[in-house]
Amino acid sequence: MELLRERLIECGWKDEMKALCRSFIKKKGRNNVTVDDLVHVITPKGRASIPDSVKAELLQRIRTFLMSAAL
Amino acid sequence: MSTRKPSYTNPRPCKHLSAYKLKHGLSGYKSLQKCLKTTPNGRTSVENPGTKISRCSSCNGYQGRLYFCLICSSISCSGHTLLHTQSEIGHDLAVDIERAELYCCACSDQVYDPDFDKTVMSKHMLDLSYSTNRNSADSIGERLCERKRLGSGVELADLNKSGQLALMRDHRAKSCYPLGLRGLNNLGNTCFMNSVLQALLHAPPMRNYFLSDRHNRRTCRKRSANRLCLPCELDGIFSAVYSGGGDRTPYSPAQFLYSWWQHSENLASYEQQDAHEFFISVLDGIHERESKARNQTRDSGDCQCITHRVFSGQLRSDVTCMTCGFTSTTYDPCLDISLDLDTNHCSNKPVKRNDNSSTSTLLGCLDLFTKPEKLGTDQKLFCQNCQEPRDSSKQLSIRKLPLVLCLHIKRFEHSLVRKMMRKIDSYMHFPFSLDMTPYLSSSIVRNRFGNRIFAFEGDDSDNSTEFEIFAVITHSGTLDSGHYLTYLRIKEQWYKCDNAWISEVDERVVRASQCYMMFYVHKTLYYKAKEDLSCLPVSTRKEAFHRVAGCC
Numbered sequence: 292m293e294l295l296r297e298r299l300i301e302c303g304w305k306d307e308m309k310a311l312c313r314s315f316i317k318k319k320g321r322n323n324v325t326v327d328d329l330v331h332v333i334t335p336k337g338r339a340s341i342p343d344s345v346k347a348e349l350l351q352r353i354r355t356f357l358m359s360a361a362l
Numbered sequence: 363m364s365t366r367k368p369s370y371t372n373p374r375p376c377k378h379l380s381a382y383k384l385k386h387g388l389s390g391y392k393s394l395q396k397c398l399k400t401t402p403n404g405r406t407s408v409e410n411p412g413t414k415i416s417r418c419s420s421c422n423g424y425q426g427r428l429y430f431c432l433i434c435s436s437i438s439c440s441g442h443t444l445l446h447t448q449s450e451i452g453h454d455l456a457v458d459i460e461r462a463e464l465y466c467c468a469c470s471d472q473v474y475d476p477d478f479d480k481t482v483m484s485k486h487m488l489d490l491s492y493s494t495n496r497n498s499a500d501s502i503g504e505r506l507c508e509r510k511r512l513g514s515g516v517e518l519a520d521l522n523k524s525g526q527l528a529l530m531r532d533h534r535a536k537s538c539y540p541l542g543l544r545g546l547n548n549l550g551n552t553c554f555m556n557s558v559l560q561a562l563l564h565a566p567p568m569r570n571y572f573l574s575d576r577h578n579r580r581t582c583r584k585r586s587a588n589r590l591c592l593p594c595e596l597d598g599i600f601s602a603v604y605s606g607g608g609d610r611t612p613y614s615p616a617q618f619l620y621s622w623w624q625h626s627e628n629l630a631s632y633e634q635q636d637a638h639e640f641f642i643s644v645l646d647g648i649h650e651r652e653s654k655a656r657n658q659t660r661d662s663g664d665c666q667c668i669t670h671r672v673f674s675g676q677l678r679s680d681v682t683c684m685t686c687g688f689t690s691t692t693y694d695p696c697l698d699i700s701l702d703l704d705t706n707h708c709s710n711k712p713v714k715r716n717d718n719s720s721t722s723t724l725l726g727c728l729d730l731f732t733k734p735e736k737l738g739t740d741q742k743l744f745c746q747n748c749q750e751p752r753d754s755s756k757q758l759s760i761r762k763l764p765l766v767l768c769l770h771i772k773r774f775e776h777s778l779v780r781k782m783m784r785k786i787d788s789y790m791h792f793p794f795s796l797d798m799t800p801y802l803s804s805s806i807v808r809n810r811f812g813n814r815i816f817a818f819e820g821d822d823s824d825n826s827t828e829f830e831i832f833a834v835i836t837h838s839g840t841l842d843s844g845h846y847l848t849y850l851r852i853k854e855q856w857y858k859c860d861n862a863w864i865s866e867v868d869e870r871v872v873r874a875s876q877c878y879m880m881f882y883v884h885k886t887l888y889y890k891a892k893e894d895l896s897c898l899p900v901s902t903r904k905e906a907f908h909r910v911a912g913c914c
Contacts, residue, residue, distance in 0.1 A: 293403070325471035327440060330427065 378454035402687025429456035545612030545862035612862035688747035698768035759806035829882035
């Protein structure tokens with residue numbers, strides 16, 4: 292988990308999400324937004340914008356782990 | 363754009379939170395504390411006993427955010443929190459399992475309670491104390507104390523007044539330059555000196571100090587037995603530049619230059635010097651002189667000389683062990699902050715950037731400066747807790763802001779490949795008004811632990827973190843043959859100071875310039891300064907206002 296967080300910060304994904312959240316809040320007004328709204332709006336954008344290199348690296352690690360656990 | 367200034371006033375609790383607190387007080391939090399799990403890097407989560415993964419009691423789902431009810435300990439997913447609070451009256455408060463953050467199911471929103479955050483933070487400290495032998499209170503960095511925070515935002519009664527002043531500005535004033543603007547002759551590649559001098563001459567606290575005759579040439583010379591004194595020479599320049607009915611032709615700071623050569627023998631030559639190096643050297647010279655005069659040998663930490671009173675700030679450096687989370691903190695004084703440019707310095711950037719975030723900005727550089735930096739595996743530092751060298755990360759932040767903040771952009775870079783220095787010409791955007799709150803130690807350290815509300819020691823002392831720019835030193839050209847200029851902002855009008863030539867310029871020119879050093883002053887001092895110097899014509903003679911060519 293920590294590795295994923297680190298990679299996402301490094302490649303700027305976290306900052307981009309922060310900016311998206313800020314613009315959403317600005318549009319709606321600070322007092323009219325709940326965490327749930329944000330989660331529902333940002334989640335699809337977030338999932339779509341993860342860089343392929345990060346996906347590949349994580350998948351590889353999972354694969355390796357599963358193979359080692361299966362032995 | 364977005365306000366970067368979070369208000370750390372405790373937000374008003376929703377009625378459900380208030381009701382919960384009234385009924386249960388802190389007992390719920392305390393029992394939750396036993397189930398909290400902390401990690402070295404500041405994250406807290408609710409521990410899941412057993413090996414089964416947490417599932418929603420309504421739908422058996424395990425995806426998304428899960429909330430743990432504080433009353434009955436049942437778990438709901440975000441879709442079913444409302445259902446839970448409707449079926450069980452009074453079960454409004456829950457905790458986000460992954461993040462240990464409070465959630466009100468009835469309001470369907472995150473809520474904040476300082477008591478809850480205090481419970482979470484003390485768990486962190488408890489955990490750390492179990493893994494160290496020494497007193498844990500110091501090792502997290504600062505002792506966390508709860509204080510009542512008053513609303514932030516200093517009311518500046520002056521603001522309205524100064525707004526009117528701008529409107530009432532006499533349009534005849536355009537033909538005269540305000541008091542204190544005077545060209546400085548180039549004495550042979552001394553534009554580096556002239557540019558820094560112009561900035562110092564217009565730093566409000568420096569100006570007030572010297573113009574109030576706090577460093578008197580007569581009394582000083584007696585003490586120093588006829589030896590040249592840098593502050594005396596600077597005082598001389600202040601008098602020459604701010605003289606009311608006096609000469610407005612460009613001034614030659616020859617005495618000052620000679621005096622500075624005496625102080626910095628290694629830099630004494632007719633070659634072009636680096637303006638930043640000169641700046642530090644002058645401040646050092648003034649400090650030396652002042653502390654000698656008062657026979658004090660205090661270190662720069664609590665030195666009361668004018669240099670330190672104006673420019674001295676304090677940086678905090680936290681080095682964290684990546685294995686156990688133990689952080690060691692040191693404080694260092696600083697006279698200015700040197701920033702690396704934030705362009706093209708990050709490796710792998712595969713994220714598509716939809717906006718124009720490829721230009722470098724001052725805020726970006728400050729972010730880079732305060733970003734946690736992982737020290738390489740060849741730089742393992744000895745961790746006192748683990749008792750062996752470990753991978754560490756280092757993070758800088760500003761503990762105390764000076765009155766005048768000097769930001770220096772490192773544009774001269776050592777190229778390891780070609781083994782020489784080169785200049786980085788990239789444009790950097792900088793704001794005229796700067797809020798330093800996100801870069802303070804209080805903000806940086808607070809952010810490490812997630813969304814917490816608590817007062818940080820030293821928080822309420824600095825209500826004024828807003829700065830206004832008043833001088834920009836730009837460098838144009840190459841490393842060897844370049845030219846320094848200063849842009850000064852006086853009462854909302856920008857002036858270009860190019861050695862002996864002073865001219866009015868539009869602010870767009872300044873924004874587009876390639877900045878090298880920027881001087882920001884506390885907002886309160888800036889607005890005050892606007893009122894002090896009234897823009898009255900200092901001379902009615904017409905010929906005083908055309909630019910006089912100086913020797914260059």
